[in-house]
Amino acid sequence: MKETLALSMFGQKRLTREGGVEIVVKELCTRMVQKGCKVTCYNRSGHHVSGSEYDGKIEYEGICQKSVPTIEKKGLAAVSSSFFSALYSAFGKYDVVHIHAEGPAFFAWLPKLLGKRVVVTIHGIDWQREKWKSGFGSKFIRQGEKNAVKYADEIIVLSKGVQDYFEETYNRKTHFIPNGVNRPEIRNAKLITEKFGLMKDSYILFLGRLVPEKGIRYLVEAFKNVKTDKKLVIAGGSSDTDSFMEEIKELAKDDDRIIFTGFVQGQMLDELYSNAYIYTLPSDLEGMPLSLLEAMSYGNCCLVSDIPECAEVVEDRALIFKKSNVQDLQEKIQVACDDPQKVMELKKQAADFICSKYNWDDVVKETMKLYRRNC
Template sequence: MRVAILGTRGVPACYSGFETLAEELGARLAQRAHEVTVYTRKHLAVNGLAVHRGIRIEVLPAWRAKTVETLSHTALSCLHASRRRYDVVLLCNAANAPLIPLLHARGLPVLLNVDGIERKRRKWSRLGQAYYRWCERLAVRFADTLLTDAAVMRRYYRRAWGRDSVMIPYGGDLEPPGTGTTLARFGLQPGGYILYVARFEPENNPDRVAISYREVPGTTPLVMVGGAPYAPDLVQRVRAAAAQDPRIVLTGFVYGEGYRELLFGAAAYVQATEVGGTHPALVEAMGAGRVVFFLDNLPNREVVGGVGVPFRFDSEPTLTSRLAAFLAAPATFAELGAAARTRVFERYRWDDVATAYERALEELCRA
């Protein structure tokens, strides 16, 4: 089976969930003797790298502006893919749904991973929100198979648009890291810090996490991994909060081995997302056996399933009070980390995810 993966920033993974999916899924499909190509944005590509973990890399440019970067790169990718001999396309992001007819014109079936409800992100203007709602409509109309990554998203598309979907989550069973230098580079000790990982976007609440942590007693660092290319005001608020508390460590984006060192070395993990379905970083923290503190909402609750600690920002139990209790008596929370790891190995294994995607893609090829 010759598979093209379009609509992500590409591989090696260096940004968010779709890129993690492209790499982890693509590598496993390649191991199963499928030919996998991932379309990668030129400004994020590794110079001279044509194959990564068995995945072929096709590099194309993108117009680097918040409102058009994704669509411009995917449009070029669709035109390029339509001239190649692929059997099926995995297209990521409902924002790319208007481009599906380009692929259909060349007889290419499309499995569309819609992601979360993007129009709910506060970074978008009313016009942007209207565009994303229009894309949802086109997604259910054009996609040969619609794919969601959480039960809550599957219910949304059924209720809002009357279209069922295949539900396949992300995996979270990462390999433990080797002995590296990442912790030392940031002055950290194994088991001696709290970890937060996310793009710095309003719905991920990095500023509120930093501000909340300033009220947590003790000397334990809060390590915040992430950033944002198109949110300078929010990034500045996070930096301002960190400047007032020397315990807050801003690392910028960290990937690969360095990311796994930070993840497996943390005492606990904070998930503060409001929008989306299954968040890869949350599942990975659970798979690493970390104690997880999560913003209490339906998508996060679905993933954690009772083996984490919920919090709110505006009422009790707050993130501040939850983390203060944890740092005062971490041993009382230890069984949650073990239970989280068990949940991931029961429900969120990458090999199982790859098998489900393989089945969905092969069904499209046969159809």
């Protein structure tokens, strides 16, 4: 394979912070461009999750970004944009087509048909997610998983559990390359104080997409029974889950300690991570939880569910509760609120531990090895 690679990437909505896939694609692409690759990202047309004011605002030097036709309808946006992305990737002058997530991998056969090298990253077993558990979406994603197995030259997985799943279900070897994390700049509370009245160590933070599998319902139920004057901050936008968002807000309405910030990015995001007392991720289901890596990189004490995808990340450097167990979650939050010394001990270890364990430069190096493998 030639020295300078021409790469196509698709599966992301666009290069933003809308979700884990988007963050991964942004981090990979920016570094691959610096290594001399020619990178084209095929993005969805349509609006940013936080509203039209963010559309088209973010540009990344050296990455060619192209918007593909997208049917703006739940379930069809991903299918239509993935089809056109695969089509353009198939007929474009690319050495490697890198597809992100199971749904978009449905079209892995298209670039493969035209002789492209195809790499698929499985970010999680997506058909298990609440919003795709039935109907067309579920069938499409399951078939995408099978097409990845059948047509991809290489499959990357982000957790050992998913690696075992592909081995046991399809007898297919995959490559375990977890996500990375950048060491951030810690910011003092300013915007969050002005807008939400939040000070350092005055709140417990959840930051992520507001979807059922993230365990936010358990978090709200548990927190309502915790005796503390700390706030619970739930930061994030919905992802085709507006009815769930309304349900959570209804559940939280009689507790004025619970604050919903909506989608956040930039300085507001940095300040929320920098000043939290603890960060919590009570998920039932994860691929590779980037928000957890980020939270630890800011030096946060984290409280997570005991699913392997979270437990593998934190090892013994965090607080862990039994998945979907509201009582256990409540007790662990109460313990954290009552024992600031324990929280501070975990805070001190977090950043160095996570930044040495997960490194984006290593991720790019291993990924590019797969691009060139057997060539």
